Amino acid sequence: MLEELQEVDQLIDTLKAAQNGLQAELAGITQGLDAAREEVVTLEAACVQGEAEKSALEVTHAAELENIVRSETNMKEIKTNKEFQAVGREITAAKKQVTDIEELLLQKISQIEEISTGLAAKKSRCDELAENAAQRTTEKQAEIDKIQADIDASISRRESVTKGLSAGLVKKFTILREQRRGQALAIAKDGYCMGCNMHLPPQLYNNLYKYEELLACPHCQRILILKLQQPQS
Numbered sequence: 001m002l003e004e005l006q007e008v009d010q011l012i013d014t015l016k017a018a019q020n021g022l023q024a025e026l027a028g029i030t031q032g033l034d035a036a037r038e039e040v041v042t043l044e045a046a047c048v049q050g051e052a053e054k055s056a057l058e059v060t061h062a063a064e065l066e067n068i069v070r071s072e073t074n075m076k077e078i079k080t081n082k083e084f085q086a087v088g089r090e091i092t093a094a095k096k097q098v099t100d101i102e103e104l105l106l107q108k109i110s111q112i113e114e115i116s117t118g119l120a121a122k123k124s125r126c127d128e129l130a131e132n133a134a135q136r137t138t139e140k141q142a143e144i145d146k147i148q149a150d151i152d153a154s155i156s157r158r159e160s161v162t163k164g165l166s167a168g169l170v171k172k173f174t175i176l177r178e179q180r181r182g183q184a185l186a187i188a189k190d191g192y193c194m195g196c197n198m199h200l201p202p203q204l205y206n207n208l209y210k211y212e213e214l215l216a217c218p219h220c221q222r223i224l225i226l227k228l229q230q231p232q233s
């Protein structure tokens with residue numbers, strides 16, 4: 001019964017480990033999708049900012065053009081040569097400004113185009129990922145649920161096994177299992193404990209053959225199970 005208990009406990013451990021692995025995969029899928037979505041949001045924000053900067057440049061551009069027109073109108077009423085030259089310099093400077101702004105505008109437009117292209121690619125990748133993630137999530141969840149059913153079945157099997165054992169023994173077994181990396185039992189064979197590979201005192205080993213009481217290995221404290229050599233057939 002103890003062997004069956006050990007077997008079912010190991011099965012539960014294995015199932016839980018498999019389930020944890022799947023949960024981690026699920027988390028990975030969600031994280032990947034979140035990261036892709038975040039990139040889309042970042043690029044969208046960059047696009048909006050680029051458009052705002054472009055609009056600001058357009059406003060300045062229009063204002064400079066207006067200044068030039070106003071200065072050129074004023075020029076017609078200028079009487080002195082000195083004033084004429086001063087306004088002429090203003091117009092030249094404003095025209096230079098307009099050229100510079102136009103240059104910046106062109107740069108901004110190509111920058112926005114670049115971001116938009118990247119955004120479109122990122123968005124379609126994100127949609128693809130989302131669709132894929134939905135399918136994979138469903139698959140993983142189904143696997144997790146299936147394992148959960150196995151765990152539940154194993155737990156009820158464990159309960160029926162422990163019913164046949166004393167509460168004290170189950171407790172001892174459980175504590176031993178925790179302390180001994182999942183192995184509360186050890187096979188005794190040829191005078192050795194197979195749990196820790198230490199030699200068992202001959203008297204103890206002989207007592208195992210009496211099947212009178214549960215005996216523990218004095219070295220690793222595991223409960224000893226006697227396995228006799230199977231006769232060769």
Ligand SMILES: [Zn+2]
Nearest residue numbers: 193196217220
């Ligand atoms: Zn031992």
